[in-house]
Amino acid sequence: MLAGMDEWWRSLLDRDGLLMRDTVLRADIDPDRLLSALRSCRLRRIQRAVYAPRAIELTPLAIARAAVVSSGVPDAVASHLTAARVHGIARPAGTHPEHVIVRRDDRRRNRRDLLFHGRSLRMGDVEVRDGVPVTTVARTLVDLAASLDRLDGVWSVDDALRRGLCRRAQIEAACCHYTGTGGATAAVRIAESDGVAESILETAARLALIDFGVPLPVPQYVVLDRDGTPIARLDGAYPARRLGLEFDGRDAHERPEAVLRDRRRQNRLEVLGWHVLRFTWWDVTHDPRTFANDVRRALARGSMSA
Numbered sequence: 022m023l024a025g026m027d028e029w030w031r032s033l034l035d036r037d038g039l040l041m042r043d044t045v046l047r048a049d050i051d052p053d054r055l056l057s058a059l060r061s062c063r064l065r066r067i068q069r070a071v072y073a074p075r076a077i078e079l080t081p082l083a084i085a086r087a088a089v090v091s092s093g094v095p096d097a098v099a100s101h102l103t104a105a106r107v108h109g110i111a112r113p114a115g116t117h118p119e120h121v122i123v124r125r126d127d128r129r130r131n132r133r134d135l136l137f138h139g140r141s142l143r144m145g146d147v148e149v150r151d152g153v154p155v156t157t158v159a160r161t162l163v164d165l166a167a168s169l170d171r172l173d174g175v176w177s178v179d180d181a182l183r184r185g186l187c188r189r190a191q192i193e194a195a196c197c198h199y200t201g202t203g204g205a206t207a208a209v210r211i212a213e214s215d216g217v218a219e220s221i222l223e224t225a226a227r228l229a230l231i232d233f234g235v236p237l238p239v240p241q242y243v244v245l246d247r248d249g250t251p252i253a254r255l256d257g258a259y260p261a262r263r264l265g266l267e268f269d270g271r272d273a274h275e276r277p278e279a280v281l282r283d284r285r286r287q288n289r290l291e292v293l294g295w296h297v298l299r300f301t302w303w304d305v306t307h308d309p310r311t312f313a314n315d316v317r318r319a320l321a322r323g324s325m326s327a
Contacts, residue, residue: 104156
């Protein structure tokens, strides 16, 4: 992996593949050699005074270590989206700054690639992974619920609960002791999570139905054939009305075999008297009122025909 790498920095890399500027200077390496390696893109900047060779793909923990070291604060703790990456928590796509929590009197000016949060932490809010202090899963979820937009915040909690990354009681306990701004927002978003949704689209649909006063469906409902054989697992269902909801991702049903399977399943559901409404990301997130009204009208029709 490191074949062809300049010998001068190979011996200076730490165990994560990071190269610290202080380490270079202590080794009496000419700073111009570091600058030359950066300009030629043989090294890349990870954080201020923290670098890595282009040939090395850094782990989430290495990126967290870079953020903590670069902060210049002795007690800094990797947090928010940085900690979420370490724990494998669902988070918004795209490139984002790294995050650290520091004591209020140690807070520094935010940088383009590193955000500082001056907040207090309880002993149970932090764990140490291979020498790197990181907020726990529960505390990380509270920070995300307080700082992300509603959908992303609720989805982070939904996904973590469904995958068993922590228990709801742990998140609620961390939220009770949360002293930063946004604690009330975090509490609401944690309460809105159900820990059952299998995609952010399902979470978005549930929130839209809540907002427009439509009864929530039974999530992940299995429809049985007359002989008890499972024939479909619906994203949401109103069994008394035989009304199902399906939320189609961007490409989940585009392959020919998926289209054929969906058609057969649809036909079997119709034979049993089920009506299934299908919605896309655009339907739910760009026009939630129409989505909710469509479900409301379908429920009303089912009530009249029952």
